[in-house]
Amino acid sequence: MTRQFRLPIVLVTAACFGLAVAWFREDLREAGTGEGPDRAGGHTERCLTCHIRPDESPGGAHRAEAVGCEPCHLGNPLAFDRQRAHAGMERDPGALDTVQRTCGRAGCHPREAARVATSLMATGRGLIAVDRWVFGETIAPDGQDTFADLLASRTPSPADDHLRRLCAGCHLRTRGNNRDDDVSGIGSGCGACHSTRKEPLSIRPHPPVEARVPDQQCRGCHGRSGRISLSYQGLAEIRESQAPPEGTLRLPDGRPVVQLKPDVHGEKKMACIDCHLHSDLMGDGVSYPHQEQQVTITCETCHGPVDEAGEMPFASFPDPISRDMLRLRGLARLPLDPARGGRTRILAWNLQPTGLLPPAERLRPEATGMTAPWTLTGKLDGRPHPVRQTPVDANHRLSGHQRLSCQACHSAWAPRCTTCHTRYDATGRQWDFGTGKVEEGRWIEEAQTYEFGEPTLAIRDQRVVPAIPGMIVTGDATAAGGGRFSRRLYAALDPHTTRKESRTCASCHLSSQALGLGAGILNLASDEPVFVPDHPGPDDPATASDGWVGLFPTEAAPGTRLNLRSLDATEQLRVLRVGPCLGCHPKSIDPIYLDFQGSVVKLGSPGTRCPFTPPPWVKNIFQTP
Amino acid sequence: MHEAVSQGHDPMNSAGAERYPFGAVSLGFLAVTALSGVALAPLYRPEAALESVEAIQGGLAWAWMLRGVHAYSAVGFLLATGVHLVDVVWKGGQLRMPAAVWWRSILLLPLALAGMLTGFLLRGDAEASAALQVARGVMGTIPFLGSEIATFLMGPAGAGLGPVAVHHAGTFTLLPWLLAIEHGRRAWPDRRSWVIALLASVAVAGVVPVSLGQVEGTGAGLLGPWYLLGLQGLLLDLPVPAAWLIPAMALAGLGLLAHAQGRTRKALLGGLLLAVLAWAAWTVRLLAAEA
Numbered sequence: 001m002t003r004q005f006r007l008p009i010v011l012v013t014a015a016c017f018g019l020a021v022a023w024f025r026e027d028l029r030e031a032g033t034g035e036g037p038d039r040a041g042g043h044t045e046r047c048l049t050c051h052i053r054p055d056e057s058p059g060g061a062h063r064a065e066a067v068g069c070e071p072c073h074l075g076n077p078l079a080f081d082r083q084r085a086h087a088g089m090e091r092d093p094g095a096l097d098t099v100q101r102t103c104g105r106a107g108c109h110p111r112e113a114a115r116v117a118t119s120l121m122a123t124g125r126g127l128i129a130v131d132r133w134v135f136g137e138t139i140a141p142d143g144q145d146t147f148a149d150l151l152a153s154r155t156p157s158p159a160d161d162h163l164r165r166l167c168a169g170c171h172l173r174t175r176g177n178n179r180d181d182d183v184s185g186i187g188s189g190c191g192a193c194h195s196t197r198k199e200p201l202s203i204r205p206h207p208p209v210e211a212r213v214p215d216q217q218c219r220g221c222h223g224r225s226g227r228i229s230l231s232y233q234g235l236a237e238i239r240e241s242q243a244p245p246e247g248t249l250r251l252p253d254g255r256p257v258v259q260l261k262p263d264v265h266g267e268k269k270m271a272c273i274d275c276h277l278h279s280d281l282m283g284d285g286v287s288y289p290h291q292e293q294q295v296t297i298t299c300e301t302c303h304g305p306v307d308e309a310g311e312m313p314f315a316s317f318p319d320p321i322s323r324d325m326l327r328l329r330g331l332a333r334l335p336l337d338p339a340r341g342g343r344t345r346i347l348a349w350n351l352q353p354t355g356l357l358p359p360a361e362r363l364r365p366e367a368t369g370m371t372a373p374w375t376l377t378g379k380l381d382g383r384p385h386p387v388r389q390t391p392v393d394a395n396h397r398l399s400g401h402q403r404l405s406c407q408a409c410h411s412a413w414a415p416r417c418t419t420c421h422t423r424y425d426a427t428g429r430q431w432d433f434g435t436g437k438v439e440e441g442r443w444i445e446e447a448q449t450y451e452f453g454e455p456t457l458a459i460r461d462q463r464v465v466p467a468i469p470g471m472i473v474t475g476d477a478t479a480a481g482g483g484r485f486s487r488r489l490y491a492a493l494d495p496h497t498t499r500k501e502s503r504t505c506a507s508c509h510l511s512s513q514a515l516g517l518g519a520g521i522l523n524l525a526s527d528e529p530v531f532v533p534d535h536p537g538p539d540d541p542a543t544a545s546d547g548w549v550g551l552f553p554t555e556a557a558p559g560t561r562l563n564l565r566s567l568d569a570t571e572q573l574r575v576l577r578v579g580p581c582l583g584c585h586p587k588s589i590d591p592i593y594l595d596f597q598g599s600v601v602k603l604g605s606p607g608t609r610c611p612f613t614p615p616p617w618v619k620n621i622f623q624t625p
Numbered sequence: 626m627h628e629a630v631s632q633g634h635d636p637m638n639s640a641g642a643e644r645y646p647f648g649a650v651s652l653g654f655l656a657v658t659a660l661s662g663v664a665l666a667p668l669y670r671p672e673a674a675l676e677s678v679e680a681i682q683g684g685l686a687w688a689w690m691l692r693g694v695h696a697y698s699a700v701g702f703l704l705a706t707g708v709h710l711v712d713v714v715w716k717g718g719q720l721r722m723p724a725a726v727w728w729r730s731i732l733l734l735p736l737a738l739a740g741m742l743t744g745f746l747l748r749g750d751a752e753a754s755a756a757l758q759v760a761r762g763v764m765g766t767i768p769f770l771g772s773e774i775a776t777f778l779m780g781p782a783g784a785g786l787g788p789v790a791v792h793h794a795g796t797f798t799l800l801p802w803l804l805a806i807e808h809g810r811r812a813w814p815d816r817r818s819w820v821i822a823l824l825a826s827v828a829v830a831g832v833v834p835v836s837l838g839q840v841e842g843t844g845a846g847l848l849g850p851w852y853l854l855g856l857q858g859l860l861l862d863l864p865v866p867a868a869w870l871i872p873a874m875a876l877a878g879l880g881l882l883a884h885a886q887g888r889t890r891k892a893l894l895g896g897l898l899l900a901v902l903a904w905a906a907w908t909v910r911l912l913a914a915e916a
Contacts, residue, residue: 007821008820011820011821011824011825011828012824014824014825014828015823015824015825015827015828015831017828017831017832018827018828018829018830018831018832019827019831020831021831021832022687022690022830022831025689025831025834026686026687026689026690029683029689030686032683033683033684044673044676046679070840076679076839076840077840078675078676078679078680078840079679079683080679080680080682080683080684081683084679084683084837084839087839088839088840
């Protein structure tokens with residue numbers, strides 16, 4: 001072959017080879033093109049050419065034919081082949097590390113996504129600060145660090161390691177595949193609440209995506225620790241050893257529970273989101289240090305009495321998110337319509353004066369037969385709930401009770417776990433939510449029993465609030481580089497076991513648990529009040545091992561916040577001095593309570609009709625009120 | 626000498642083509658590029674750039690192959706032009722042609738790059754969008770007329786890819802062709818050259834289809850076109866004006882070769898070699914950083 005012909009032959013051969021390969025590629029291209037529609041919601045969305053199964057769409061407002069796939073899942077909606085279409089895809093939309101390009105993208109929910117990033121569900125600031133404080137790593141239960149810092153830390157402290165192993169799974173910054181037990185199977189970030197569980201046995205199902213968040217989403221995280229979502233249903237967790245022989249109820253993750261009285265709102269089939277406002281859940285853009293500062297809804301918002309900022313004309317509420325929700329649901333409010341909101345002027349948009357409702361929806365509670373002035377509409381089912389207002393009666397105007405929060409009396413019960421022991425096993429292995437894999441070392445939490453009962457009374461910002469044993473804990477973090485610690489801290493909690501009927505007078509005025517003394521016998525008939533604990537503490541036999549404080553302490557015991565404490569000696573005394581009278585005067589409408597101090601003085605004076613002979617300590621107290 | 630000058634003036638005659646085969650082939654590649662571009666133009670929509678390129682790539686029968694031929698023939702044009710330039714300089718051809726022709730001829734190199742860059746920008750994917758911003762930023766640092774030049778070539782910011790498409794199909798196709806006509810003294814390549822260009826482009830396009838990047842916002846580590854990676858790497862170390870100043874100096878050095886002799890010529894050649902090596906080094910450094 002001459003040189004003159006060599007190049008053309010090589011080139012022709014190469015071109016033929018190229019064409020042959022191209023022919024093969026062309027067949028592949030043609031076969032890989034889907035047959036479904038290639039547009040959705042006014043834009044090109046070629047994902048739908050292949051993803052045509054009905055159960056691949058989340059349905060509702062986010063249905064595939066309206067939104068497509070790419071706005072949530074990223075990827076390339078213009079591509080014709082699978083590989084290119086799926087490149088850069090987000091399988092878990094709503095995860096906070098990509099939320100600005102998914103749920104939070106311009107034109108969708110940027111405002112909400114930005115707020116969620118600063119909310120406590122994402123930051124966990126309070127949880128971190130209190131845990132570090134309990135471990136003795138900081139001097140106060142407040143701090144700036146968030147779970148993002150905690151999970152990114154390469155040298156976590158013992159407290160941080162404890163949180164990373166046991167607590168971070170509920171944190172919104174951990175991905176769905178980096179979770180355990182009851183929190184698994186739900187989405188990440190926004191999806192943790194708004195993306196419900198996948199239906200079982202479906203081949204390639206897409207979970208529904210809903211603004212109407214069902215209670216089961218809340219239960220995954222809030223069925224732990226304070227367990228408010230369990231309590232709301234009347235479920236109290238117990239240990240296996242406490243289970244009755246005939247068996248017990250079990251949660252989806254296997255934990256045994258017993259059925260107690262549910263919250264009255266739960267009994268009425270009200271959902272968590274019926275009360276909790278968007279700012280309670282997603283935040284309002286401010287990074288709060290603790291949960292009670294972010295939650296803005298109060299009992300008074302619905303049941304009154306409200307202050308001036310609590311009830312205003314609709315137009316006065318600076319709350320664009322609630323306005324949007326009303327608009328999206330086709331609900332109209334006039335600017336001067338009365339409206340109520342939470343502490344930070346966030347509108348309770350599903351609450352409105354009954355008079356503004358159509359006559360058919362103006363329900364009359366059976367108890368009164370009268371139309372309630374306000375009606376709350378269920379966000380999930382649209383059912384109207386008549387909302388009675390707090391009556392101005394003897395119970396609610398009782399002298400000496402002005403500082404009581406609604407929950408202090410109306411919480412029927414709360415979980416009380418007092419035997420918690422935490423230790424670190426350096427030889428064990430455990431999942432680390434920071435690294436997303438099993439790591440050396442293991443934190444073990446042990447408790448002999450899980451108990452429940454009427455909550456203790458505590459003082460937070462000069463209000464009497466219910467509290468439960470939050471950190472009756474002994475810990476041993478020596479193997480993790482920390483130290484041993486023992487804490488006797490109660491935590492304020494709204495137990496979510498609200499009942500119309502309040503706890504009895506005796507349950508506070510004659511109860512060692514209410515005073516924070518723990519379980520035991522409170523003897524008020526002797527010369528001085530005496531408390532004999534059922535389980536004396538190791539340091540002081542007069543103090544119960546499950547108690548928060550002793551009887552008549554020199555100073556109040558601290559709680560899990562700087563502004564939370566137990567009753568002090570004076571407050572204990574003021575509570576106890578009513579106790580001896582309750583045997584004959586059990587009701588609040590009794591005339592002696594109109595002016596209890598005056599009644600006390602009469603008791604000590606000649607000519608009193610009361611046959612009661614009080615013990616000496618009562619007399620002394622009465623003489624020195 | 627007369628013969629040499631005559632061949633230098635008319636390199637595309639048979640003797641010139643023998644002496645400078647890559648010059649003839651580069652015109653062949655230019656012809657294939659232009660014709661395949663004409664065939665692709667009806668399929669391209671500047672207002673929906675990525676979508677239309679995706680449709681070319683995956684939605685139309687054999688259109689991806691046409692795009693491949695277009696892209697690889699353009700690469701062939703750039704490479705053949707570069708090799709031809711080295712060939713000419715190596716053989717001293719710049720000394721045998723009128724200086725004005727030489728100066729205009731070396732413009733073929735930046736024009737080829739500009740044509741390819743605008744083609745890259747027309748993809749409309751994440752890398753192209755980033756490259757558009759970089760190009761606009763670099764041009765903006767040219768004193769006095771920088772922003773005007775950027776607006777002329779790429780339209781005002783946010784105007785879409787319409788102006789770029791016009792310059793790609795018009796300015797950066799016609800100008801190289803006109804310069805090639807002046808340089809080569811013929812408007813159409815000889816049969817051998819365009820057949821070689823076509824066969825080579827078909828062979829590569831079939832075996833290695835042209836890639837396409839992702840939509841904006843889906844990826845990190847965006848890279849510019851391979852022939853400008855040196856420029857992208859340069860921007861990591863030097864101030865932005867260096868991105869036009871250094872190429873402009875290299876181009877000026879290339880032009881001055883027609884006037885330099887002896888040590889000056891060697892110095893110029895050394896400088897150009899240094900620039901090429903620096904370009905390669907910055908490319909390697911960038912790729913290493915991305916990896």
